[in-house]
Amino acid sequence: MHFQSLAVILSLGLVNYAACIDYDGWLNIKIEHSLNCGTEKYCPRGNIALKSIRAGAAVVDQIHFNKGHIQALKNLAEIDSFYTIRTLVTSAENSKGTEFFSSVKAKAFLGNGLSDVINAWVLPNGAVIAVSFQVTNASQPLSLESGTQKINSNFYLRYVEQAPVPDTATYIQKLEREREAREKGDLKDNKSFLAKYWMYIVPIAIFVMISGASNPEPAAQGAR
Incomplete structure (x- = not known):
């Protein structure tokens, strides 16, 4: 499979975000999906790697969708079903990894030209408590001229402030x-x-x- 490397810089409140994180270290998010996987329930879709949680700069590697992926996605859209991704988050403090699931309507994913947003919700100690997957609001129809389609993803780290503890x-x-x-x-x-x-x-x-x-x-x- 051919992967496309995208360097994504978190532009929304990056300075404030970094100041709120007590822990710094590497973070890796393995992305799998339930689309055109043959006999497997989930198969690789890509990977998100961060050398520094504080810095917030991520490298996103993702496959291109082929005709089999697009047809499987259309089949899900015809029955108004969901397109699901599974993420496995690992870090220096969590080598075994934590698994998260998130879904969107297949019709919405197609209608937005395979454009999505992936958010990782992080506590001040650097622990990821959720990974959410959603489509963008802008309509970007697929271009059917080529045999493969690029996934347009934006990735963001979201800081989660813990509630104050009573004294x-x-x-x-x-x-x-x-x-x-x-x-x-x-x-x-x-x-x-x-x-x-x-x-x-x-x-x-x-x-x-x-x-x-x-x-x-x-x-x-x-x-x-």
Whole structure:
């Protein structure tokens, strides 16, 4: 198979992305698809290699689709089925690799001239938690003049910011200090009477109002 090498530079927020990554090292993403694979369920479609996650520069090698690939894709499109890719992500910290699956409608992939976007979602520690595959929005019909078709791919690393972790230890220490202060009498309870006992007062008030509404006082009789 003939492979085409594409050097893809991440242009969207590359400086900010690099500053958010704590880990740096190599990353490799092997791409397979379920198209024209013969007896195999998945067969090679290409590879994405990064020497540095921080730098974000990737080299994408991909096969050209032949007539067999295009016909298999058209067969999927006729039944409104999906075109699926499987990616295996390996790195210096994960030599065994992590597997991800992603699919798009075959009709959409054909209608956009085999143009797609592959995103790798990365945590600050450099771990890839997802690889997504989607078609572009612009319509680029296939040129049927040649026997092979080029896959037009854009690859991006996407930074995933982790949610803040609650500072449980500090909160427990604060509660402990307040408890010790109450035991020593240093901490005064400045709550009002209503703030302290509202849970008792409110039910009584509601009961009184309901009783007054259901048992109205009889109207005074007029003087004779």
